[in-house]
Amino acid sequence: MKNFSFNRFCNVMRHDLTEHRRIYLTIAGILTITFTLTHLLGYLIEETPDRFVVQLGFVALTHIIGTNYSLSSIYAHIDTKEHRIANFMLPASNFEKALARHVLAILGFNLIFIASYLCSELFNALYVLALEGISAVPQHSLLLNCNNAISTSQLWLGLNEILPSIPILFACVHIFTSSLFVLASAYFRKHAFVKTMLIMFIANPMILTAVPGKLFPHSANHFELTVCYSLFILALAGATIYFAYRHYCRIQVL
């Protein structure tokens, strides 16, 4: 029998999804309410020039926090002795079990995020329709205005001028930060998100400033260095996720 069987992996996915479906529904509910309130607030203070940029920033921040929370719960399901027994005794390989958790935390969370966002857009459209009529719906939709908002945002343009490769840099650091949450979930298990956030408050200045500052100070315009730095960060993130998995494989029940 191989260490990976697609059939068994699907069974593990179905098992996890069914067992934790209440958690996923709760997350979907919280996100839908949060986004709906964001739209409502934006609608009420529509005279603000950068309204959509602020809203978009909030949605992006929610995505970052949500992703990290989701990742910090990858190994959180084995927080008690009873849960560890149930997980370890499930007849699937460690790799299948861990991969299923990663897929659910990343893909599952993003699907929930998109679905919740679209629901909130629908609610937004419904109350705008009720209050102002159909013609006002497109001008209050963040989804339809986000592209325009980004291209005209002074904040974005300013950042882009200083550091043209900011999206790549941001994505890489985000991936690395996220991998730290995975590692933390394997080691802390209980309250991994809160504990990791506290550590990140101390470690972030070093990660985000010191390290890129040393490696990436004036090289923003050099494509090769950007690629090298990105690959280095991605390799580091990969190693971190692997360490978390190795630790999971070695955890004992007591």
Place this chain on the structure above:
Amino acid sequence: MIQVNRISFGYGKQKDSVFKDFSLEFKPGKIYGLLGKNGTGKSTLLYLIAGMLRPACGTIVANAMNPQQRLPEFLQNIFIVPEEFDLPKLTLQQYARINAPFYPNFSWETLEKNLHQFELSTDINIGALSMGQKKKVFISFALATNTSLLLMDEPTNGLDIPAKGQFRKVIASNMTDDRTIIISTHQVGDVGMLLDNVVIIENNRLLTNCSTAEITEKLCFEQRSLEATTDDALYSTPSIGGQLIVRANTHDEETPLNLELFFNAIHAVPNLMERASKP
């Protein structure tokens, strides 16, 4: 078949505080009673056999595999019923549907039959059950997986009085020649009649691993009055209205096995079985 070969295990810094150079063997087709005082390592031994703990040294071989690797082919042939467990808030049908595919020999008929014997229906919501009822469901499911190894840690704790009898019936009806069931318990009265073999562990050592037939063949368990002589007793202890004694079975007598008395006797006289064998 399970072989525990010279293992050492301990919690914390002491690597051999629970087991030191400990060996034991479990054969298929038998129901073992794993007995011992509190803290002697009964649950620890079950977890070691299941691969959920790693011995500091020595090896464990179960179904010709190393449990520590937690391979799917090993896990699909072993089921553990821990003393405390957490079942998801699902209906029984949902629970069985998501877990059954992992066990190639799972039988829905057996599950229904076991639940019926426990006076439960298949149309139940696990989340709404009491702890005792959840235990009945879990035991029913464990037996329905038809794994060759079934480990149970205090399975009768939390079961009501009728359920203890039902438990014995369910276990007996699901026993097969290629299955090994190990029951770790303090409730010897609940499972005594079920057992084929008795394993008693104490302070890092194996006090006994013998069949119940061998025990009753070698020993007699009696209650005598306070005035009666106990010269022939290998062990005696006062009881309500007299004294309980264990003596050598010299005339092929048939007395029922008193597991509690045997447990106390073997702790007081560790070489009890050898002494009973002497002419």
